[in-house]
Amino acid sequence: MRHASLSIAAAGLVLGACVQKISTPAPAPTPTAAPTAAPTAAPAGRPAGAPNQGGGQGGGQGGAQGGANAAQDPQPRPYGTVITPRAITKSGVFKVHSVGSRLYFEIPRAELGKDYVIVTTLAGTPDEIGIRGTQGGNNLVRFERRENRIFVRLADYGDIIADSAASQRMAAELIGVTKILAALNIEAFGPDSSAVVEVTRMFTGGVAEYTALGRRATVDAARSYIDRFAAYARNVNVTAVQSFTPQGGAPGGGGGGGAAAAATAPTTEKYTFSIAKLPDIPMQPRLLDERVGYIGVSQRDFSGATQRVETKRYISRWRLECSDKKVGNLCVPKKPITYYLDPATPAWIKPWIKKGIEDWQVAFEAAGFYKGIIAADAPANDPDFSGEDATVAMVRWLPSSTENAVGPSLKDPRTGEIIDADVQTYLNVMNLGRSWYFTQAGHLDKRAQKFPFPDTLAGRLLEYVTAHEVGHTLGFPHNFKASSMYPVDSVRSKTWVAKNGHTPTLMDYSRFNYVAQPEDGIALDDLIPKIGPYDKYAVMWGYSPIPNAKTPEAEKATLDKWSKMQDTIPWYRFASDGGAQGADPGEQSEAVGDADAVKATTLGVKNLKRTMAMLESATAWKDGSTYDDLEEMYGRTVGQWATEMGHVSRIIGGEYKQEKLVGQKGVVWQNVEPKRQKDAVQFLLDNAYTTPTWLLDESILRKIESSGSLNRVGSAQARSLASVVSNDRLARMVELEAMAKSKSEVYPVADMLTDLRRGLWKEIETGAPIDAFRRRLQRVYLEAMASKINPPAASAAPQAPGGARGGAAPVSTADFRPILKSEMRALDADLVLAIAKTSDRMSKAHLEDARDQIANMLDPKR
Structure with missing residues (x-):
């Protein structure tokens, strides 16, 4: 479950996707007013310390969004008027000031345009509504200055890499325009033209971009407050207590509060927002190789060097030097x-x-x-x-x-x-x-x-x-x-x-x-x-x-050599x-x-x-x-x-896989040996589909339930059987047989289905009673056959082939439906003989019902 209050997650930024900086707006000229001027009287109609015009109630709505009077330029005030002597200040990558119930960031000029990530973590929650420590949205942002406002902007330029060609850079920037998440009026200027902005409502609600996502609720600013804050060399932490009010409508995407998306009751939770600066000197990345397991980040390369858009992927790892x-x-x-x-x-x-x-x-x-x-x-x-x-x-x-x-x-x-x-x-x-x-x-x-x-x-x-x-x-x-x-x-x-x-x-x-x-x-x-x-x-x-490898590409030869160790050491x-x-x-x-x-x-x-x-x-x-x-x-x-x-x-219808790259000998996929597949079917018939009486210990069952073992064991058998006759598996077996040079290379789907049918219905050969577990399993088998012979209309419609590398086209039952019908006719003929020699009444009724089901399958309009 994800927990987030910053709607930055709404923009869909996933930190597994890589961002390449294309351009950063130049900061506005340094103001002429002395940043440390003594306090002066506030403009008429506004008390000292209140937000600038353009702000909304309490300085949060307008201070973060611009408000109804956004057309009027914000007018910064003397520093001491905003950051008063009563301020509690902590210094780090930038200063954070608490003045009463208000929270201010003092963002140095040098930090404008730098990449920051905001991590949202659930820090406190009512029992069982959420889990403390659960991370919510992880979002990449930049603080950009335009005149007397600071814009909080999503730093997502489409994972773009472009070379120095002006046309390619221009194209990259055109598709890389990103969302402005909030606009913060500059309340004052500190030393070295640092911008002082009020951020209270960013963390206590009242601004659409910062309300909880993933559930039908909004943050009630009147019942929310800043609990604590801290500043460090590379990050600033703000912990806020947020109260949520239910509202109608479908839950949003992205993050989520501590409550489930469908929750309707008001609740109060505590979140910590850690705003961390990314490293000034990026670590040299290492190219990802699909033969070795690493989580990765991606970039799209629009340089056109290979006459297509390429994707570069780098592994995720700590900087260890x-x-x-x-x-x-x-x-x-x-x-x-x-x-x-x-x-x-x-x-x-x-x-x-x-x-x-x-x-x-x-x-x-x-x-x-x-x-x-x-x-x-x-x-x-x-x-x-x-x-x-x-x-x-x-x-x-x-x-x-x-x-x-x-x-x-x-x-x-x-x-x-x-x-x-x-x-x-x-x-x-x-x-x-x-x-x-x-x-x-x-x-x-x-x-x-x-x-x-x-x-x-x-x-x-x-x-x-x-x-x-x-x-x-x-x-x-x-x-x-x-x-x-x-x-x-x-x-x-x-x-x-x-x-x-x-x-x-x-x-x-x-x-x-x-x-x-x-x-x-x-x-x-x-x-x-x-x-x-x-x-x-x-x-x-x-x-x-x-x-001596100064670029990711320079490492490729060594990494490829290491990857090929898998050829001789298979458990790599x-x-x-x-x-x-x-x-x-x-x-x-x-x-x-x-x-x-x-x-x-x-x-x-x-x-x-x-x-x-x-x-x-x-x-x-x-x-x-x-x-x-x-x-x-x-x-x-x-x-x-x-x-x-x-x-x-x-094992049935399976193929062995070894991931390989061009230049390595052999194929990626090889058929599982036919005998091994046949042995697997027989094993399931003997162990999974024959009633496991050793699991049905009456001494145990009479202590824990009045009934239920039929459902418990029957459901497990049904899941196994559904897997064996899944559309994906049957379609793959048909294709492998069609591609085989000799039938000895494959386990034909017709043989597999016949072995399965005979094993599941072995009692009809002798007329032996069929116990309740077996009767349920046989009904499941008939229901599975019916769903494939007469699939729902949408599934039966012709499907276009296709699919990405490593995937498969949508599966139709048409390629194996004829053999399923043949199997049902063979079973029906056997049932006619079995009914005549079966003396157990429940078994006979079951077999008669099975014939009715087969008749409906083969002639659904009768």
Whole structure:
């Protein structure tokens, strides 16, 4: 959820998009009036200290927008009349003055036209309406002076790069005109012609550009106020208490307040706005390579050098530079990446959070840095230190029932330099980690076999969560490919896992080693992911200095050489989940041993059966307690079973992918072996679609519900079946078969559908009774077939081919509809014979109903 009060987010600026400065308006001439003149009487009709004409009520409306009298030029007053002796002043990148309830910025002439980013952070909220520390809009702005007004302008020039040709620059500027977000009357001039402007209403509402977005509410200035402010060398912080009043209409886009978009009740929240100056000297960017996983920023190149508009992408990374000091062969950084701990973090948790941060030190050693990343406590007794500061990286501890943690970061859109990060750890993520560990590895660890977990285990799980989220704030997206490059047998090897982990990267969702068996003897700490070979490789690739390379282009040869290491070290490969509709069975989340998901899931199911055997004893931790823990852990055990079955589904109609660039040998995509696909279908028929009676423990079910297992298990089976017969998968299988030189290269879609039909309806061969779980699954199958044979009119309409690189054209069922009809006719013929030999009444009625459904499919107008 995003939280913002500055409507700068309305302009749609995403800090992942890079901005290139094209031009900056020249400042107006220096005023002739002495900036420090003694106070004089205010103009008639306006009390001393009031805003200039052109201002609205309270000086905010007009002071920020120009008001009804905007045509009349603002008339600055003597400095001492505005910034009176009662002012509380703090000095930083520019001065901030508080005079009573009014807040003023004193912006030096030298800061006009410079790039600033405004980060909005929720600093306080009513329970469960929002989450403290959640970042809202991150917006790039410039302060521009025109005569006696300062314009706050969105610094978004369309991600444009243009060469020095005047025509190209002119074209770039024409499409790069950006929104003026607010106009601030200059109230006075300070030393060196610094402009004093009142900004109160920018933070307390009353100006359209600064009201809350993402919900039907406006900021009520009468019930809002400035709470505190601070000034630092590179940024200014303002914290405001804002009260929101509901209003009608659809919620806006962009940011959002702490309340949900559809909320209608008034509420009051606290926000911190950190206005931070981007580095004066931009860091040299590093070009992004799709073979290595980095979050990036983009620029569009309009120079026309390649006869087209090109997109340049740079990786996101911290500025890490070597000092003259060394420890062994490692350089000591001039300024290590430093994460502070939220003072609200419970004392017993702090050591684990620190360890999660500093676990990354070994990866930075691979890039040549000694202690390139460190953890630190927040300074004590420093009232100006703030986790909301846009230049302070912090791991926050947030009281929330949300089972999650996230790792957002703030980037310089010119270069990709990370300048701020805030890992947000919600208290209830401990419950999520406990659930994962219990269902995946609890059978191997006695500490997990009785709730609640001891602090040593709970802390270790939190360390893992912290390290993963810190990884995101270092510039790394998820990598779901590398783990599929470890053989399943290696994942069970205690020596391999001790050295390399069961996954090569912390940035996978390869949680805990659910493949490991009791006899494998794997150390308990090695059941939990750690910094792996890919993490060290990725940090080396992105953070290692490349001597004598003065431009991003000069680094390309070295970076390409490093990228090609993936050809011989396969677990250095990268891909995130979902590419090309999930075609690659090696790009899966929540998977361990997905090099062979059938083998890994076979072992995983053995472990889940062990988990089921200890469910009651583990959750019955206190006499007189409810069965809530039992109910929750039973549901999560069923969920883990469904997840593992889903890994097998992805094999069918799958294609292996290795990202490559021109000049590398081989293709990017290769078909999954036909036998492996066929084995996957049979595995699902035997394990997912055959009723899992081991999950239906009556002793457990009678303690947690009067009914519901049919829905719970049936829904999991239905999701798996829907995945197997999805339109994307069937269309891909048709295409792969059409392109194959020989049918031996593919698993024909007709063969797959026949194997599936016979397995799902195997009872009709013998006339055996069909249990309620199987009857539901067979109905789901018929409903899926009906939706494809007779799709809704919009879906059945001809679709134009196309789609971007890596995508696919919209899917029509026309290419596989004939074979589905053929399958239904074959099934109907089998049902005729089965009904005659079925004695169970419920089964016979079910089969008769199935025939009716098939008749409606094949002749919907009958």
